Amino acid sequence: MKISGIFEQTAHTFSFEFFPPKDEISAVDFGVNVGRLMKLSPSFVSVTYGAGGSNRERTFALVNYLQNKTGMNVMAHYTCVGASKTEIIADISYLKSINVNNLMLLRGDPPKGTTDFVPHNDGFAHASELIEAVCSEFRNTFTVGAACYPEKHPEAKTQEEDIARLKEKTDAGADFLITQFFFDNDLYFNFINEVRNAGIRCRIIPGIIPLTSYSQIDRFVKLSGAKIPSVLADKIAASKDNPKRLVQTGIDYTIEQCKNLILGGAPGVHFYTLNKSGATVEIYETVRKYVVNETV
Numbered sequence: 001m002k003i004s005g006i007f008e009q010t011a012h013t014f015s016f017e018f019f020p021p022k023d024e025i026s027a028v029d030f031g032v033n034v035g036r037l038m039k040l041s042p043s044f045v046s047v048t049y050g051a052g053g054s055n056r057e058r059t060f061a062l063v064n065y066l067q068n069k070t071g072m073n074v075m076a077h078y079t080c081v082g083a084s085k086t087e088i089i090a091d092i093s094y095l096k097s098i099n100v101n102n103l104m105l106l107r108g109d110p111p112k113g114t115t116d117f118v119p120h121n122d123g124f125a126h127a128s129e130l131i132e133a134v135c136s137e138f139r140n141t142f143t144v145g146a147a148c149y150p151e152k153h154p155e156a157k158t159q160e161e162d163i164a165r166l167k168e169k170t171d172a173g174a175d176f177l178i179t180q181f182f183f184d185n186d187l188y189f190n191f192i193n194e195v196r197n198a199g200i201r202c203r204i205i206p207g208i209i210p211l212t213s214y215s216q217i218d219r220f221v222k223l224s225g226a227k228i229p230s231v232l233a234d235k236i237a238a239s240k241d242n243p244k245r246l247v248q249t250g251i252d253y254t255i256e257q258c259k260n261l262i263l264g265g266a267p268g269v270h271f272y273t274l275n276k277s278g279a280t281v282e283i284y285e286t287v288r289k290y291v292v293n294e295t296v
């Protein structure tokens, strides 16, 4: 089903992001976790495209399996890293042929070991160009999602400039947006105000990641530039030497974060699951209770 159709039926969506497992053991673990998450009947699930354009086949294989064997609504991520326009159109045609109805279209990050994004010489430099090309070639075939950044994209000089670029993505055909993860809800709500003032009207679903281990913190902050609010930093520091307590601290914080988002008007939550299920199941089951108005 197209995500736009789901939006017509409900004011809130709850969705899960997966990445293709890297080896056999991770694949078994993944199967167990997906089984648990499927029981929650997510609105849709999404499958990431390998950083730097790697693991394309694994993404497509997993998308094919989830779309055609599990009955879940699937969104395939796709980036224009290293691909020509012809290759991009061929890839999207393939996704159409395996019944994919939803795409998250992204520019992608530079390949590992490089810092600047260098477009293919017959490819696209920005997500807006990719979105425009796919929407005009495959008119109305897909619901198209795009990425947005409540703490601005790391390459953007200012938030204002980044939001102007974001408007180009929705003007090009993006139907909805999912945010980079963040830990401070004020940043999301301020961002929504700025985005609405810039004339962007579509749904902006907060992307949320539960912090459940100490080693994640540096990695996530480096990856996204996300600020950790002092209240969370203090709680994490207090549980540093107690991994079990740290997991519960992360879950409790994320439950409060999601509850506050929903009560503040967010149209649902997209969970960056990291292919795990424990934290997401607990958070989702609690947060779902705060969805009081299901009708659009």
Ligand SMILES: Cc1cc2nc3c(=O)[nH]c(=O)nc-3n(C[C@H](O)[C@H](O)[C@H](O)COP(=O)(O)OP(=O)(O)OC[C@H]3O[C@@H](n4cnc5c(N)ncnc54)[C@H](O)[C@@H]3O)c2cc1C
Binding pocket: 047, 048, 049, 050, 051, 052, 053, 077, 078, 079, 104, 105, 106, 107, 108, 109, 110, 125, 126, 127, 128, 146, 147, 148, 153, 154, 155, 156, 161, 162, 165, 169, 178, 179, 180, 181, 207
């Ligand atoms: C929800 C979500 C899902 C993601 N999934 C994946 C994934 O599956 N695989 C993966 O590899 N990565 C993924 N990413 C990461 C993403 O690829 C990176 O953040 C990447 O650096 C930017 O992608 P984008 O689509 O936002 O790019 P863009 O929208 O092109 O923006 C990138 C930068 O360029 C600037 N910009 C945009 N247009 C112009 C222009 N016309 N002129 C000048 N500057 C411009 C923007 O302000 C921004 O600073 C995801 C991110 C999010 C938030």
